[in-house]
Structures are given as C-alpha cells and as structure tokens.
Amino acid sequence: MGTVIEVEDLRYTYMENTPLAHQALAGVQLSVEEGECVAIIGHTGSGKSTLIQHFNGLLRPQQGRVRVDGQDLSDPGLDLKGLRRKVGLVFQNPEDQLFEKWVGDDVAFGPLKMGLPLKEVRDRVRWAMEMAGLSFEAMKDRPTYALSGGQKRKVALAGVLALRPKVLVLDEPTAGLDPRSRKELLGRIEGFNRREKMTVIFVSHNMEEVACLADRIFVMAAGQIVAQGTPREIFGSREVLLQHRIGAPETVEILYRIQGLGYPVDVGAYELDSAAAEIVSILRPQGVKSHGPGI
Amino acid sequence: MAREFELTRNITVGQYLPTGSFVHRLDPRIKLLACGILILAIAFCNSYGGNLIVLAFSCLLFRLSRIPLRYGLSGVKPAIPFIVILAVLQLLFYGDIASGGRVYLEYGLIVITSDSLRLVIVSALRFIEIIFVSSVLTLSTSTTQLTHGMESLLKPLGYLKFPVHEFSLIMTIALRFVPTFAMEMEKMIKAQASRGAEFGTGSWWHIFRRTKEMLPIIVPLFRVAMERAEDLILAMEARCYTPGGTRSRFRTYQTTFRDGLTLLFILCFSLLLWMYPFPY
Numbered sequence: 001m002g003t004v005i006e007v008e009d010l011r012y013t014y015m016e017n018t019p020l021a022h023q024a025l026a027g028v029q030l031s032v033e034e035g036e037c038v039a040i041i042g043h044t045g046s047g048k049s050t051l052i053q054h055f056n057g058l059l060r061p062q063q064g065r066v067r068v069d070g071q072d073l074s075d076p077g078l079d080l081k082g083l084r085r086k087v088g089l090v091f092q093n094p095e096d097q098l099f100e101k102w103v104g105d106d107v108a109f110g111p112l113k114m115g116l117p118l119k120e121v122r123d124r125v126r127w128a129m130e131m132a133g134l135s136f137e138a139m140k141d142r143p144t145y146a147l148s149g150g151q152k153r154k155v156a157l158a159g160v161l162a163l164r165p166k167v168l169v170l171d172e173p174t175a176g177l178d179p180r181s182r183k184e185l186l187g188r189i190e191g192f193n194r195r196e197k198m199t200v201i202f203v204s205h206n207m208e209e210v211a212c213l214a215d216r217i218f219v220m221a222a223g224q225i226v227a228q229g230t231p232r233e234i235f236g237s238r239e240v241l242l243q244h245r246i247g248a249p250e251t252v253e254i255l256y257r258i259q260g261l262g263y264p265v266d267v268g269a270y271e272l273d274s275a276a277a278e279i280v281s282i283l284r285p286q287g288v289k290s291h292g293p294g295i
Numbered sequence: 296m297a298r299e300f301e302l303t304r305n306i307t308v309g310q311y312l313p314t315g316s317f318v319h320r321l322d323p324r325i326k327l328l329a330c331g332i333l334i335l336a337i338a339f340c341n342s343y344g345g346n347l348i349v350l351a352f353s354c355l356l357f358r359l360s361r362i363p364l365r366y367g368l369s370g371v372k373p374a375i376p377f378i379v380i381l382a383v384l385q386l387l388f389y390g391d392i393a394s395g396g397r398v399y400l401e402y403g404l405i406v407i408t409s410d411s412l413r414l415v416i417v418s419a420l421r422f423i424e425i426i427f428v429s430s431v432l433t434l435s436t437s438t439t440q441l442t443h444g445m446e447s448l449l450k451p452l453g454y455l456k457f458p459v460h461e462f463s464l465i466m467t468i469a470l471r472f473v474p475t476f477a478m479e480m481e482k483m484i485k486a487q488a489s490r491g492a493e494f495g496t497g498s499w500w501h502i503f504r505r506t507k508e509m510l511p512i513i514v515p516l517f518r519v520a521m522e523r524a525e526d527l528i529l530a531m532e533a534r535c536y537t538p539g540g541t542r543s544r545f546r547t548y549q550t551t552f553r554d555g556l557t558l559l560f561i562l563c564f565s566l567l568l569w570m571y572p573f574p575y
Binding site for chain 2: 019020053056058081084085088089090091094096097098099109110113114159160163
C-alpha cells in the first residue's frame, strides 16, 4: 500500500492569456492511497472534471505537481501511453464514444492499440465484458447501435477496463441511468474496488452513492479542495454541509431532523442499516436490546 | 503539450468578445454595410499610402472596440501560407502584366518590375486589412446579431422569391453549433485518447493510416450531430415553428443618429481611399 496519486498545489487556467481566461483549479492538494475508493463532490464548475483529467495526463499541470504511481506528470519525457493504461478514465456519458459496429470490436480497441497478441486481446475483452456485466458470448457480436443506454454504458466501461488499469477514474458514472441500472453499476464499481483491488476515484452529485461507496470524500469548491474526510466525518458535520452547500444523503437528513426535535441520535450514521438502528434506539426504551437491524 | 486538447481556443469563427464598446453597440446592419463598403474600398485601393492608412485605420478599429490586436493577428496566422504563396506567384509571374516601372530582374519567363513588386506588397497588405476589418466585425457582433442583420439587409431579395428567412436560420444554426461541436470533439478526442488512441502519428504521406486514426472521433461525432439535429427539430416543432411564417422578434434594431454618422464616415473614408491620388 502506498500513495498512488499525489497532487500538490495544482493550478490550471483554461484559455490562459486571453480575456476569456478562466481559472478552473486554484491550488489543489490531494492524495489517494492504493486500493481506496474516493469520491470527489462539488458543484458544477468547481473544477472536478479538470482535476480528474490530470490523473491520466490529458491535461498537464500548469503549476504545481501531480505524481501518479511515482511518475511526475510535469516530466516532458513521460510515457503517456503507459500512464493512460495505468489510469483508466471513464468520461461522463461514455456511451457517446462507441464507434465500432460490433460490441466486441469496440471493447477490443484499447488492447489492440496496445499491440497485444490476438489471444490476449480476446481474453481481456472477455474479462472486461464480464466485469462490466455483459455476457461475452451473448453480447460480443451485437451491433453497438442497437443497445439500450445502460448497455452502451457498460460497453464503454468495458472498453476502459480492457486496458486493465490500476486506477479507475469515473466522471459521474451513473448520471442519466434508470434506478435499476444505477444500482447494478454501483455494485460493479464496488466490486472493482473490493475484489479486484482497483483504486477507484469517482465524481458524483448523488450523495447516496457517495455515502455507500466512498472510503473518503473530497469536497471541491472554486477550484480547491475545501473539505475532506470519511463519509462519517463529512456528513456528520452540519457546519461543513451548510458551509459548502452539500446535500446530504436522505438518511442523514432524517437523522438531523430527529436530532432537531431533541432526540440524542448519532447523525454520522449515514448507512441505511446504522441509521435505522439509530432510529430504533430512540424508539425503544434504554436497556432493551433490539434484535438485529430493524425495519 | 498541455494545450494538445484545447480545441475551443483555436476556433475563432463565431467568437465574440463582449467589451461593450462603441463598435459593439452599433446597429449590426450598419456594421455589416460599413464593413462591406470598407472591404470594397480596400479592394480598389492600390497605392502604398492608401493601404498604410487603411492598415492604421483597422488597428484603430481594434482600439475603438477595445479588442486586443492579438485577436486580429491570430486571424492572420492561418492565412500566412496563402499570403506567401500568392506573393511568390505574383512576384515571379506578374511581371508581364504589371510591366510598368523599372525592371529589376529579367530571366526567361520571370520578370520582376517595380509595378509587380508593388502588386505583391499591396495585395499582402490588402489581405491583412480585410482579415482585420472582418475580425473586428465578428469579434464585436454576436452571431445572432450578425444573422439578424444579414436577414434584414437581404430582405429585398424576398421579392425575388429568395428564402431570406430560411437562409438566415440555416446560418444561425450552423454558426451556433461550431463551438458546440468543437467541445464535443474535444471530449471525444480525450475519451479515445484515454483508451489508447493516438492521432497524427506517422508522416503525412501515411494518409490512409492517419485517416483511420480519425475514425474513432468522426464516427461518434457524426452520430452526436445527428442526435443534436433531431433534438433541435423536436424543440422547434414543440414551439410550433412553421417555415415561412411571419414572426416578430424579441429585439428589434433601431438605427440611430450615431449609426448614420458612422455609415457616412465610412462612406466618405472609402470614397477618399478610392478617389484620392496618393503619391506613392
């Protein structure tokens, strides 16, 4: 275990030296440990997308330092191809990027570009498709344009997974999906992190998602990290939530309201089960043990 | 290197710099007319003196509209190869036609005279002046204003059954989507680069390979464009758009005294350029 991504005082200005210049990052400090699942939250325009584009070298630091797996991104001789294989970046609405006629071919694009032997490519495509929740045998010869939105997104995800990245970066992975696909995709992402030991970094506006997936949360505002901590620390602190106008998961909202009514509940209990246990604890008189998670 | 994906910065078509200057506030119709007249005058003016005056005047226009001259220069940059090629061709082969003045060099077909030299320099200057003047126009006028201005200037053509409104609608939509597709393309290039795609590798004579490298961008971009077009159609129909209908406009342009004065000034300036016998 070690630090896999380290960002120090990163600044980035779009259209620098023009009257339309816009500073997107204003001194970002952040570090991500290997094997972590990290969420980046913040309002539109707070610099989240600009930040994550630094992780695989799509943008190079204008000021400050970014180190990914020991490599300095300011190094002019940096192996960009290698870096992009190491850090897989899935853009917002990745289904737009499919271009091959057949699903299998599209997933194979990355591995083929790496110059791998055909058998290895096939193995990777099979693995990536199964990981993304697509049956290799049933789906590889389907035309990409005839898929549903959720399936297209899985294909795009598989296309990045086929690079076998160490770090997976996702920009609003569940935006625009129906609740079922959303839940399934979240389960998959959790699997990449827990079972495949991938480091996962994701951007999200959905606090339920953040609460149930992330080990750590970074809150961004105006191009800076303004708060960081475990979900418990972030959602458990009313000041942080109010100051940065972050929405809280519904569980936390309910607990805050109960606390406001004068009951002693732990507002940091954001998970569904522990929030339920908190509510049960005030419903039952002291000393009586509840049997397992109620409700 | 950090700039490799910043596409939007390189697109100057439809770029509008709102500085709120005098030039910005002019009636777009007047601006279009004035720009047209000025370009005509530039095309007819073939003395060094006149062209230097126009060049100074177009720099003054930048100053007046509070737009950095750098923007005009960045418009000239992509035209430099054309200007150079044109200049070389004129220099080498126009000696016969512009045969007046002193002969500097005569070698077979190649004749360089003082008149052909003047032609070369003047046409390069004209090129730059026209780019400057039209840059001021597009940088100080939003695309909506431009197309509305164009539409009302073209209105008389409607009597000849020319579809003026449809024409300007097509222009508006086309211009409106240039930055949108530039952004879309930037995103696509980044997304494909993230999956290991490479662009522009190999020398230019590997045309086939270089074209194939663009497929992962072109195919999705086409699909996105089609989808956007369909959305646009739906949105227009949902608002009961009917082609050929008469419609009023939220913003109507009122030509003021100031606009008239500007037009008069440009007219006089252009006439002067055209008629005045500059000594050089």
